[in-house]
Amino acid sequence: xxxxxxxxxxxxxxxxxxxxxxxxxxxxxxxxxxxxxxxxxxxxxxxxxxxxxxxxxxxxxxxxxxxxxxxxxxxxxxxxxxxxxxxxxxxxxxxxxxxxxxxxxxxxxxxxxxxxxxxxxxxxxxxxxxxxxxxxxxxxxxxxxxxxxxxxxxxxxxxxxxxxxxxxxxxxxxxxxxxxxxxxxxxxxxxxxxxxxxxxxxxxxxxxxxxxxxxxxxxxxxxxxxxxxxxxxxxxxxxxxxxxxxxxxxxxxxxxxxxxxxxxxxxxxxxxxxxxxxxxxxxxxxxxxxxxxxxxxxxxxxxxxxxxxxxxxxxxxxxxxxxxxxxxxxxxxxxxxxxxxxxxxxxxxxxxxxxxxxxxxxxxxxxxxxxxxxxxxxxxxxxxxxxxxxxxxxxxxxxxxxxxxxxxxxxxxxxxxxxxxxxxxxxxxxxxxxxxxxxxxxxxxxx
Amino acid sequence: xxxxxxxxxxxxxxxxxxxxxxxxxxxxxxxxxxxxxxxxxxxxxxxxxxxxxxxxxxxxxxxxxxxxxxxxxxxxxxxxxxxxxxxxxxxxxxxxxxxxxxxxxxxxxxxxxxxxxxxxxxxxxxxxxxxxxxxxxxxxxxxxxxxxxxxxxxxxxxxxxxxxxxxxxxxxxxxxxxxxxxxxxxxxxxxxxxxxxxxxxxxxxxxxxxxxxxxxxxxxxxxxxxxxxxxxxxxxxxxxxxxxxxxxxxxxxxxxxxxxxxxxxxxxxxxxxxxxxxxxxxxxxxxxxxxxxxxxxxxxxxxxxxx
Ligand code: SF4
Ligand code: SF4
Ligand code: SF4
Numbered sequence: 001x002x003x004x005x006x007x008x009x010x011x012x013x014x015x016x017x018x019x020x021x022x023x024x025x026x027x028x029x030x031x032x033x034x035x036x037x038x039x040x041x042x043x044x045x046x047x048x049x050x051x052x053x054x055x056x057x058x059x060x061x062x063x064x065x066x067x068x069x070x071x072x073x074x075x076x077x078x079x080x081x082x083x084x085x086x087x088x089x090x091x092x093x094x095x096x097x098x099x100x101x102x103x104x105x106x107x108x109x110x111x112x113x114x115x116x117x118x119x120x121x122x123x124x125x126x127x128x129x130x131x132x133x134x135x136x137x138x139x140x141x142x143x144x145x146x147x148x149x150x151x152x153x154x155x156x157x158x159x160x161x162x163x164x165x166x167x168x169x170x171x172x173x174x175x176x177x178x179x180x181x182x183x184x185x186x187x188x189x190x191x192x193x194x195x196x197x198x199x200x201x202x203x204x205x206x207x208x209x210x211x212x213x214x215x216x217x218x219x220x221x222x223x224x225x226x227x228x229x230x231x232x233x234x235x236x237x238x239x240x241x242x243x244x245x246x247x248x249x250x251x252x253x254x255x256x257x258x259x260x261x262x263x264x265x266x267x268x269x270x271x272x273x274x275x276x277x278x279x280x281x282x283x284x285x286x287x288x289x290x291x292x293x294x295x296x297x298x299x300x301x302x303x304x305x306x307x308x309x310x311x312x313x314x315x316x317x318x319x320x321x322x323x324x325x326x327x328x329x330x331x332x333x334x335x336x337x338x339x340x341x342x343x344x345x346x347x348x349x350x351x352x353x354x355x356x357x358x359x360x361x362x363x364x365x366x367x368x369x370x371x372x373x374x375x376x377x378x379x380x381x382x383x384x385x386x387x388x389x390x391x392x393x394x395x396x397x398x399x400x401x402x403x404x405x406x407x408x409x410x411x412x413x414x415x416x417x418x419x420x421x422x423x424x425x426x427x428x429x430x431x432x433x434x435x436x437x438x439x440x441x442x443x444x445x446x447x
Numbered sequence: 448x449x450x451x452x453x454x455x456x457x458x459x460x461x462x463x464x465x466x467x468x469x470x471x472x473x474x475x476x477x478x479x480x481x482x483x484x485x486x487x488x489x490x491x492x493x494x495x496x497x498x499x500x501x502x503x504x505x506x507x508x509x510x511x512x513x514x515x516x517x518x519x520x521x522x523x524x525x526x527x528x529x530x531x532x533x534x535x536x537x538x539x540x541x542x543x544x545x546x547x548x549x550x551x552x553x554x555x556x557x558x559x560x561x562x563x564x565x566x567x568x569x570x571x572x573x574x575x576x577x578x579x580x581x582x583x584x585x586x587x588x589x590x591x592x593x594x595x596x597x598x599x600x601x602x603x604x605x606x607x608x609x610x611x612x613x614x615x616x617x618x619x620x621x622x623x624x625x626x627x628x629x630x631x632x633x634x635x636x637x638x639x640x641x642x643x644x645x646x647x648x649x650x651x652x653x654x655x656x657x658x659x660x661x662x663x664x665x666x667x668x669x670x671x672x673x674x675x676x677x678x679x680x681x682x683x684x685x686x687x688x689x690x691x692x693x694x695x696x697x698x699x700x701x702x703x704x705x706x707x708x709x710x711x712x713x714x715x716x717x718x719x720x721x722x723x724x725x726x727x728x729x730x731x732x733x734x735x736x737x738x739x740x741x742x743x744x745x746x747x748x749x750x751x752x753x754x
Contacts, residue, residue, distance in 0.1 A: 003500070005498065005499035005500060006494075006495045006499045006501075007493060007495075007499045008493060008494050008495060008499070009487045009493070009494065011487045011488075011489075011490060011491045011492070011493070012487075012488065012489065012490075012491065013488075014461050014488075015461065016456075019499075021499070035580070037520075037522065037580055037581055038458070038519075038520075039519075039565070039580075039583070040458060040519070040550040040553070041550070041553045041561050041562075041565050043564065043565050043568055044553060044556060044560075044561040044564050044565050045550070045552035045553045045555065045556070045561070046552075048555075048733055048736060049552075049733055049736060050649060050732045050733055050737075052649055052650050052651060053649075053650070053701075053733075053737070056701055057549060057552075057740070060460050060462070060548070060549040060550070060603065061460065062460055062461065062462075063459075063460040063461035063462025063463065063464065063465050063604065064461055064462075064465060066460075066462065107465070107468065111468070111489065112488075112489075125490070125491040125492065125497060126490075128491060129489050129490045129491065130489055131478065131483065131489070131490075134475070134478070142475070145471055145472065145475055146471075146472075148468070148469075148471070149469070149471035149472070152469050152471075156688075156692075157688075159695075159696050160692040160693055160694070160695035160696030160698075161692045161693065161696065162469070163462045163465055163466060163469075163604050164462060164603055164604065164703070165696070166692075166693045166696050166698045166701075167696040167698065169650060169653070169698070170650075170651070171651070171652075174653060174654075174696050174697050174698045175653070175656075175658055175696060175697045176658050177658075178658050178659055259570075260569060260570055263570060264570050264571075264572055265568075265570045265571045265572065266572050266574075267566055267571060267572060267574035267575075267576075267577060268577065269577045269578050269579045269580075270577065270579040270580065271577060271580065272577055272580050274566075274571060276570075284572075361658070363653070364652065364653045366651060366652040367651045367652070368651065369649070369651070388569075394732060395649075395732075396732060396733065399569075400568075401568045401569050401570060403570065430498065431498065432497040432498055435497075435498060435499065436491065439491075
């Protein structure tokens with residue numbers, strides 16, 4: 001009789017997941033699944049709350065991308081209350097979106113993903129982590145710790161809270177930026193930009209070339225992609241339109257409000273997470289090459305955009321596309337796409353901090369509670385966030401629908417895990433290092 | 448001999464873990480004295496052995512266990528009980544662990560009602576809620592409703608300095624807790640003991656302040672009429688900076704560090720604070736959930752009887 005391997009918890013990711021691998025009598029993989037086994041229930045318990053309080057409640061959906069949820073929520077409430085923030089209010093929100101992604105990208109790359117590549121996928125689990133990297137490579141380790149700290153400090157000094165912020169408000173931002181604050185932030189952002197350049201060079205030189213075999217063979221699946229682009233098709237993470245691309249590279253663009261025409265969510269009895277799918281493109285099935293399955297997060301954004309909005313990131317995108325095409329389907333290259341985005345966020349933050357309008361005093365339009373519906377979207381690290389609220393005439397929430405970044409990847413992660421397990425485990429041969437390679441695929445997606 | 452530490456998250460968002468990492472230098476300095484034996488966000492220790500063949504959860508022995516998140520499902524409960532057996536000192540990290548946190552707002556509904564609604568949103572294909580998953584308990588529990596807690600570090604998330612202070616104390620064999628003071632006690636704003644307007648304002652417009660001037664030259668937000676729960680919230684979020692975190696952003700406190708002391712009644716006390724400066728609380732919408740936003744465990748929030 002076959003047996004089942006339970007890899008739990010999946011480690012060095014954000015959230016709670018387990019992998020179940022069923023082996024048949026010959027020790028080959030009969031089936032493999034990744035189940036997300038946590039549910040808090042925001043769609044229920046936000047009901048009855050004041051819409052203007054929502055940005056300070058739903059940020060708790062995720063401690064790694066609280067700013068993105070905070071901002072998506074602010075945008076949704078802007079629409080419920082029918083207001084447009086003044087330009088400086090929008091720019092401060094946008095700046096916080098770019099800045100807040102920087103420490104998180106550093107966290108993901110160096111703390112969560114890189115130990116597999118720096119210490120090696122088969123290294124002993126007791127050293128295959130950031131603590132091991134710190135011991136074996138103390139200079140790099142300390143530099144990473146310092147850069148993360150710098151990114152968080154910049155946000156905290158200006159906006160009070162870095163995790164679970166309060167400074168974004170319906171109608172704009174809670175405070176303007178002074179010239180002194182701008183100068184301090186700009187200095188820090190320029191330092192982070194240098195570190196971003198260093199990181200992508202390091203990865204292109206010392207990491208990816210060594211693991212091409214793993215990249216080309218493990219976790220690879222063929223899917224569509226979702227992301228946000230600006231009117232001219234550039235990569236965008238704060239405000240734009242949604243784009244869904246099929247595996248063949250053709251795509252459709254649509255406004256936030258139209259999301260229900262494109263996306264539905266399937267429920268499986270073995271996972272709390274719902275499985276979003278492209279309902280416009282067919283019937284959902286958790287099977288390889290099913291046309292409704294699409295992916296989100298950095299690789300998806302890099303695939304769906306026509307170009308990057310900043311010069312250094314654009315040069316990186318061109319180099320990436322030349323090597324791997326568009327759309328690129330190599331799952332482990334999420335790690336590469338992540339670094340292109342790190343660079344783009346640092347460049348974008350620097351550019352915003354050089355924009356004279358960023359210190360304008362008018363940062364908020366007064367709002368009045370009213371009945372209405374609002375759909376607010378931004379990109380989070382893990383993918384497109386959709387916050388859809390309805391409120392009554394007192395501005396109290398009556399209905400909430402949330403599709404969050406990581407859930408878009410629930411179905412494709414399952415398929416990547418299955419592909420990886422089938423490619424790696426044969427004739428009952430496996431060990432911890434090999435099972436870790438399956439987790440490397442999961443870590444590519446998350447966060 | 449380094450002190451062995453294990454860390455685990457339950458009904459949590461990972462913000463508490465990021466707060467641990469945000470200790471930065473302080474954490475790196477402590478690493479010579481600490482040895483992590485289990486911490487899913489950073490290390491690859493597995494419950495069922497490294498090749499997943501075990502049938503029983505295996506948690507290593509540790510001197511200190513740090514847990515974040517409330518207790519929402521059966522798996523959380525079993526795991527927490529196992530961790531309590533394996534550790535000497537248990538630290539509840541963050542308001543979800545100490546008081547239920549934001550996810551305990553779900554305690555305003557019965558479990559079945561909530562699950563039914565969550566799996567019937569406008570984009571969800573009609574289906575019954577998943578049933579081959581760790582089942583939800585009837586409500587969200589704080590950690591100390593299930594096992595004994597030795598040290599509480601509230602906050603959503605706690606300030607990295609709170610975590611560093613608590614760990615430093617534990618390493619010296621001492622206990623630790625935040626002082627029983629209010630956020631107002633650590634807030635530098637100007638107070639005149641009366642409100643400048645008669646009704647309480649929701650956060651619909653910005654406070655009145657000069658951005659070029661420091662916080663100690665801004666009038667207290669509550670006295671300006673804005674909702675600020677500083678009077679009934681435990682101090683600690685400010686760390687070494689010049690003001691509580693939200694006040695720094697020039698916006699009112701929402702109580703994320705929980706009540707000032709065990710057994711305090713923020714709802715009653717806040718109504719008192721409002722009326723003492725001449726504010727009429729009737730204009731505050733959704734008062735029950737607002738004043739219990741982070742503390743819905745311990746039966747503070749429950750389903751209301753159906754009308
Ligand atoms: S206390 Fe706050 S930061 Fe910590 S897990 Fe709960 S929601 Fe996240
Ligand atoms: S009520 Fe708010 S603004 Fe006023 S002193 Fe207390 S914490 Fe500060
Ligand atoms: S001001 Fe209040 S809500 Fe804000 S971080 Fe401090 S305790 Fe939490």
